[in-house]
Amino acid sequence: MDATGLPGDDIREMLRNSLRGFLAARWNVDCIRRGPSPQEVVAIWTALVGQGVASLGSNPDEGGLREVAVVLGELGRAACPAPMWSAALANLALSTSRSEAAADCLGRLHAGSARLALSFGRLDPDSGAGVIRVKGDRADGMVRFVEAAGSCTHLLVAIDRSVLGLVALDNARVEIVPTRAMGAWGLCEVRLNEAPVTPIALEDGGLDDLLLKGKLALAARAHGAARRAFELVTDYARERHQFGQPIGRFQAIQHKLANGLIALEGVRLIVDHAAKLHDLDDREWRYFANCAVAFASGALRQASLETHHAFGAIGYADEHEAPLHFKRVHLDTLALGGASQAKRLLASSLLDPDSSGLPEYDLGPAGNALREQVRGWLGQNWSGGRKAEFERKPFAKREFDAEFARDIGMTGWVGLGWPREFGGQARSALELIAFMETMERGEAPRIGAAIQANALMMFGTREQQQRYLPEILRGEAMHGMGYSEPQAGSDLAVLRTSAVRDDDHWVINGQKIWTTTWWGKYMFLAARTDKDAKPPHAGISMFIVPMDAEGVTIRPATTMYDGSFANIFYDNVRIPLDNIVGEVNGGWKVLTGALAFERGLVGGGIVLKVAHAFEQLRRHVMAKDETGTALSDDPIVRDRMATLAAEIEIGRQLMMHCAELAADGLTPPEYGAISKVFSGELMERFGETALDILGMRATLSEQMPGAIDNGRFEQNLRHSLMWVISIGTNEIQRSLIAQRALGLPR
Ligand SMILES: Cc1cc2nc3c(=O)[nH]c(=O)nc-3n(C[C@H](O)[C@H](O)[C@H](O)COP(=O)(O)OP(=O)(O)OC[C@H]3O[C@@H](n4cnc5c(N)ncnc54)[C@H](O)[C@@H]3O)c2cc1C
Structure with missing residues (x-):
């Protein structure tokens, strides 16, 4: 259990690992290609019941939607069609029902003697999903896209928004027709011809919520499938050679796979977040679940396409594993109305007359309190006439406000994340986010010199820290970043601006370009101290240059966004020896170290x-x-x-x-x-x-x-x-x- 009283990350990690090992040992993915027989599905499900997953979702202490998502992710990864999705939804829907039929159905599900298929019938936002009509205790009609019906004993089907009907599938009045979708077997059409049905009333949530849980669970399964194919192709890119090198060295392949990872991480995090809020009974779960479905659809399908592009022909052969996952991703992200329906619901919650805006994140007690504190401070110090006057200025004059910087300097918030030994408040990353968010919402001007301050704290001498950090903290000094040169942009290591030692001074010569904070008090400047260094980045050092030093010529230019950056010429600029930050020729470490902290x-x-x-x-x-x-x-x-x-x-x-x-x-x-x-x-x-x-x-x-x-x-x-x-x-x-x-x- 974690602090919220729900199962912790360690429990989910154990669940994930044990299922992964279990499925690797027990599930033969090859049978999927020809379409698994009902006996094969029953066998793996029975084995999974033995692992205890059949009751997941029925008792919050043992696991909720978050754990369901983990299990479905693993089933997606293993391309295993065991009827877990419908079992989990049945647990989530029926465990609070007081009806005897519900208790009996769940009892048999958990014991493994009943296997449930599920259809939302007329409530499925997909108009092709079919309709069931119920008269008395008989059901008539047809539903499509029903998973694993051929290997299940019962069908749960939506009768209306708060009632599910339970139909025994071995009845002569039921016909099950396996259907091929996306070139894969696994779905069925179920036809009911006055088949006996037992209605079960739902206690809370209703079927709209259950549908959304179902969609979130499908997104989790699609993520598992897409992630597995992505991992396969990443391995392949390391091993497959063309043109005498691994294809994973080609930038086109690297960038495709980087895009894939970004998409997969996005889906992983949002699915988990929505499921977590659900389990915490936080009403925002619906909003995040719709975001997850809206994003997952396009993102996972694109990641799947790119996975196949990177495989080339080998992944195109049906005997390869990747096509299984491609099909799964498409089926799961299209089902139940897919992204279109999720976006409709999102639009309603954002744009309908009684709608609210984007949800506010819980940033923990300290973060939430800081948010309020900063909001209050801005209300007093950055509002009314003062703010209006600032906003009347053209954008070029709105990049910085020296007076505001000094005011906020008095709060100590410039050093919010700095260690205490440097006068900082040693606050957490969540508190930093609270601060950044509130400043953004208050449309406050930018402050601080975070990267340079980090560099000084990490690599500066005691004297440098004592000299420069308090000025930054008080909002009195801004430092520019003098890195880029006309021929050294991304490839910063080839910079040519030189710093040569002359007695007790460094003498700087060269040109920097696109320097944004050219109007700052100091420049944090990268210069070459060894022109023969190999590799070239091993000959760079970092310096602090006062911008009023003799020999500094600034030529500002207007940027496309109406701001400014500058060409800065350094002609025999002499700075004291101790203005070097870090070691001679050790500038690369300073530069990258300070950036990494901030990035x-x-x-x-x-x-x-x-x-x-x-x-x-x-x-x-x-x-x-x-x-x-x-x-x-x-x-x-x-x-x-x-x-x-x-x-x-x-x-x-x-x-x-x-x-x-x-x-x-x-x-x-x-x-x-x-x-x-x-x-x-x-x-x-x-x-x-x-x-x-x-x-x-x-x-x-x-x-x-x-x-x-x-x-x-x-x-x-x-x-x-x-x-x-x-x-x-x-x-x-x-x-x-x-x-x-x-x-x-x-
Ligand atoms: C508004 C603004 C403010 C800036 N402020 C500052 C500042 O204050 N201080 C400062 O020092 N610099 C500043 N810069 C410069 C910025 O750091 C550089 O623009 C950046 O490092 C890229 O260099 P470049 O513009 O020379 O592009 P280039 O490096 O010439 O790149 C051009 C294109 O080639 C691509 N490319 C280059 N190398 C590779 C590679 N190895 N693999 C794949 N693609 C590659 C790039 O991604 C880009 O698409 C600023 C830039 C902007 C736009």
Whole structure:
């Protein structure tokens, strides 16, 4: 049990491992290709009953939807058609029923003497799923897409929103016709000809909720299948040679697989989150379950396609395992209305008149309290006339506000995550998220010099820490990042700006480019201290250069988003010897170490911006015009808003996972990269979608008559590219994910 009283991560891990081993030993995946016989399905199910999974979902202490998702994930992975999905739904639906029939049915299910198939019949959002009509104690009609009916003893079928009918399948008035779907056997059409039926009334939730649980469980199974095929192809990419090298070294393959991992991680996290909220009885579970289904459908299907592209012809042979998973992914993500229905429900909860906005995350007691504290502080210090005056300025003047930076410097929050020995508050990653989110929502100007402060704390001398950190903490000093040069962008190691020791000074010569915080008090500058070093990055050192030093010439340029960056020329700039941070020629470690610390939350910072902008877009979409219509009346607009909303939750889940890893003392750069790649590109998609939805008026820039929100949406799009290009381009990040997280060769 964990702190919430529900089974903990360790229990799920044990369940996952034991089932994986069990299925590897007991389930022969080969029989799936020809279509398993009912006896084979019965045999594996009977063995699984022995493992105790048949009762999962009937007693929250023993496991809820989260554990059901684990089991279905493993069955998906093993391509095993045991009727667990219907068993789990029966447990979730009937365990609270007071009817004798329900108790009897579950008793026999748990003992293994009854095997249940399940159909939502007329409640299935798929219009092709068939209909059952019930008159008295007899049922007539036909239902399709019923899993494993040929190997089950009973069918549970929806009669109305709160009643399930139980039908014995061995009755002469029942006909079961196996059907082939996506080229695979496993589904059936079940025809009832005045077959006896026992109605069972449901106590709570009703069938709409059960349907959603069913869809979430299918997403978990599809994820298991897609993940297994993805792991197979990742192994294959390491081994298969073409053109004299492993195909996994080709960047096209690396980036495909990096995309696959991002999609799979997104689905894994959101399915688990929705199931966890369900088990905690948190009403938001429905919202997250719909996000999971809406996202999983496209994401897993794309990952499956890319898996096959990377396999080439070998995966195309039906005797290969991958086609089984391809079929499973498609069937499970299309069933029960698939993503379309999930998006309709999401759109309703976001855009209907009584709807609420994006759910607020529980950031733990300290994070939630800080959120309130920061909200209160902004209400007092960043509101009314002061904020309005700032917002009246053109964007170029809104990148920083020195007075605000000093005010917030008095709160100590600039050092929120810093260790106490440096004057910081040593707060958790969740508290950092609370702070970032509230600042974003309050539309406060940027603050701090987080990366440079990290570098100083990690690699600076005591004197440097005492000199520079308090200024940053008080909001009095900003540091720029002087890395890029005209010929050294992604390939920073070839930078040429030189630092040569001359007695008790370093003398710096060279040109830096695209420096954003050129107006800061200091530049955190990477320069070459050994021009013959091999590899070249072993000859780089890091320096702190005061920007008022003689020989510094700044040529600012306007960026596409109306901000600015600068060309900066350093001509014989002399700085004291002790302005070097870290060791001579040890700059690469400083540079990458400080970035790695920060990168984990960069993606989080981006998705929080998107979430805030989404709320503003939502307001416009819901606003009624003089004729009483709103953009939200348009089904295409609803679909696109729902797609964005689901993706925002994936971005937030990736952010939260980075925070969890940080809490465990882990900052794997590949995970930060997954979050950064997903959220940066989401920001671009958001910007494009906002313009599509709002039309030409949204292209009117700030201070133009008629501009929507002072040109916020078009400016947002222009700004979004920065997040994809800077802090390591997304191509570089994808290579990092492929090599570090997937172990593909460099
Ligand atoms: C708004 C903005 C602000 C910035 N602020 C700063 C700053 O303050 N300080 C600073 O030092 N720099 C800053 N930069 C620069 C930024 O760090 C670089 O743009 C970035 O490192 C990429 O370098 P590049 O632009 O030269 O592109 P290039 O490296 O020339 O890349 C061009 C294209 O080739 C791809 N590419 C390059 N190498 C590879 C590879 N090995 N594999 C696959 N694809 C590859 C890239 O992904 C990209 O798509 C800023 C950039 C922007 C846009």
